[in-house]
Amino acid sequence: MSLAPVVRDDFSAPFFEASAEGRLLLRFSPSSGAWSEPSAMVCSVSQAADLEWREASGRGHLVSWTIKPGRPRDDQPAQDTVIGIVETEEGPWLTLLLPDADVAALAVGAAVEVRFVQPEGSEHLPVGRFVG
Amino acid sequence: MTAAIAGLGMTEMGKIYGRTATQFAVEAISRAAEDAGLTLADIDGLYVNPGVKNDTDLRLQSTLQMRDTRLLATIQGFGSSAGQMVQYAAMAIDAGMAEVVACVYADAPLKEGKRAGAAYPGQARAMEGVGSLPFAAGLKAAPERYAVAARRHMERYGTTSEQLGAVAVAARQWAAMNPAAQMREPMTLEDHQSSRMIADPLRLLDCCLVSNGAVAVIVTSAERAATLRQPPVHVWGWGQGHPGYVNRRDSEFGLVTGAARSGADALKMAGVGVDEIDVRELYDCFTYTTLITLEDYGFCAKGEGGDFVASGAIAPGGSHPTNTGGGELSSFYMWGMTPLSEAVIQARGQGGERQVPQHDLVMVSGNGGVLDFHSTLVLSPHPKTR
Numbered sequence: 001m002s003l004a005p006v007v008r009d010d011f012s013a014p015f016f017e018a019s020a021e022g023r024l025l026l027r028f029s030p031s032s033g034a035w036s037e038p039s040a041m042v043c044s045v046s047q048a049a050d051l052e053w054r055e056a057s058g059r060g061h062l063v064s065w066t067i068k069p070g071r072p073r074d075d076q077p078a079q080d081t082v083i084g085i086v087e088t089e090e091g092p093w094l095t096l097l098l099p100d101a102d103v104a105a106l107a108v109g110a111a112v113e114v115r116f117v118q119p120e121g122s123e124h125l126p127v128g129r130f131v132g
Numbered sequence: 133m134t135a136a137i138a139g140l141g142m143t144e145m146g147k148i149y150g151r152t153a154t155q156f157a158v159e160a161i162s163r164a165a166e167d168a169g170l171t172l173a174d175i176d177g178l179y180v181n182p183g184v185k186n187d188t189d190l191r192l193q194s195t196l197q198m199r200d201t202r203l204l205a206t207i208q209g210f211g212s213s214a215g216q217m218v219q220y221a222a223m224a225i226d227a228g229m230a231e232v233v234a235c236v237y238a239d240a241p242l243k244e245g246k247r248a249g250a251a252y253p254g255q256a257r258a259m260e261g262v263g264s265l266p267f268a269a270g271l272k273a274a275p276e277r278y279a280v281a282a283r284r285h286m287e288r289y290g291t292t293s294e295q296l297g298a299v300a301v302a303a304r305q306w307a308a309m310n311p312a313a314q315m316r317e318p319m320t321l322e323d324h325q326s327s328r329m330i331a332d333p334l335r336l337l338d339c340c341l342v343s344n345g346a347v348a349v350i351v352t353s354a355e356r357a358a359t360l361r362q363p364p365v366h367v368w369g370w371g372q373g374h375p376g377y378v379n380r381r382d383s384e385f386g387l388v389t390g391a392a393r394s395g396a397d398a399l400k401m402a403g404v405g406v407d408e409i410d411v412r413e414l415y416d417c418f419t420y421t422t423l424i425t426l427e428d429y430g431f432c433a434k435g436e437g438g439d440f441v442a443s444g445a446i447a448p449g450g451s452h453p454t455n456t457g458g459g460e461l462s463s464f465y466m467w468g469m470t471p472l473s474e475a476v477i478q479a480r481g482q483g484g485e486r487q488v489p490q491h492d493l494v495m496v497s498g499n500g501g502v503l504d505f506h507s508t509l510v511l512s513p514h515p516k517t518r
Binding site (some may be wrong): 002003004005006007008009011012015037038039044045050064065066067068069073081083085088090091092093094095096103108120125126127 | 257259260262263264265266267269270271276279280281283284287288327329330331332333334378380381383386470493
């Protein structure tokens with residue numbers, strides 16, 4: 001697994017507080033009723049500025065992906081890295097590392113569940129796992 | 133609209149070490165002025181587009197000892213910059229702001245003894261906040277970011293790696309006839325298929341080169357261009373399209389690019405139909421970029437780009453000559469100046485062995501970000517009549 005460490009800033013503090021508890025937060029606009037990705041500053045549909053953090057289901061499906069070939073290190077065999085674009089049930093897309101993903105299971109629409117892992121020196125970060 | 137490209141200046145490009153972007157830029161502008169039959173003193177407008185290293189800017193004016201400049205700016209539209217600079221120069225000339233505008237791209241990312249991949253920034257980016265999550269997940273450099281776009285196209289339309297390979301092979305066939313191209317040795321589809329995977333589905337031979345160097349063009353009025361040394365290349369039309377992809381449901385990322393709007397606007401301004409275009413010079417940072425730009429400009433139907441390129445249409449002898457200098461895949465990587473410089477050469481009829489016999493209308497694309505920013509030019513050796 002090759003997740004790089006991420007630290008919080010003021011904006012992202014609520015997101016990472018929730019991620020440490022295993023909950024996924026997205027941005028939600030009460031005025032438009034639309035959800036946006038975690039980094040959104042205005043609503044991705046209406047451009048309204050009334051975004052607030054709101055808990056999402058943590059479920060979604062695969063939209064696209066890439067596989068980065070691994071390089072053998074020491075005695076360890078090369079391990080490929082699979083990165084997916086996952087569309088959450090609420091609509092926003094997340095770019096997620098898919099650890100231990102079965103390459104044969106990569107397909108548009110494959111059900112994905114968001115989990116959280118904590119790399120050394122990092123907040124808890126979302127990753128995707130195939131379900132079903 | 134009365135603007136024309138009157139001069140083209142290109143430095144040596146590729147693994148040229150020990151020179152700064154500014155030094156390359158000075159040489160390219162000097163060559164472009166000389167090509168036009170002008171001197172540096174004739175230039176009263178300057179647009180500077182720094183590349184990935186971002187180490188030259190509008191202070192190039194003082195380096196060039198230019199005085200009383202009437203138009204001066206650093207332009208940054210990433211890969212769409214070259215087309216943008218020509219557009220802004222044409223409008224400034226039409227407005228009477230300036231008479232002779234130099235537009236230059238310069239970059240020197242390659243360092244001797246370092247791999248090309250090390251030339252690109254990103255590794256030092258601060259990993260702070262939720263905006264860093266895609267990067268932390270591994271979507272860092274251009275190949276993997278374009279890979280997810282290409283994969284989406286493949287899954288939706290059935291586009292194959294072999295079809296992407298056809299783009300690479302065609303570019304190399306053109307490059308073989310271009311003395312300035314960095315990669316001229318023959319390449320087969322088998323070579324493409326056996327090249328190492330960079331970020332699935334993109335292989336090494338799906339990826340463009342990295343080059344040090346500079347390219348400049350001189351833009352002036354059609355009237356003045358007609359009095360100068362080179363055959364004028366008239367600017368018939370232009371457009372820009374910046375889709376503003378949002379990361380959410382219904383995004384067309386990977387399926388439709390800004391080329392759709394930009395190309396349609398440029399053709400409308402030029403007063404021509406896409407079927408009238410003789411030569412295409414398309415920004416080809418990856419093979420997939422060529423393919424989707426062909427679709428979005430309307431040279432083939434959406435989703436049929438794979439079959440179109442595999443038919444041989446874009447290769448030498450094909451029905452739709454495209455990237456006739458070898459493009460960024462096989463010739464050199466000067467952002468949007470790669471397609472623009474070859475467009476000028478083709479429109480003038482100076483392509484030598486690779487010259488396309490029919491070259492009355494040339495369409496040029498520029499693409500930046502990950503399909504985020506797009507510019508288009510329609511050029512012709514003939515004054516605009518429509």
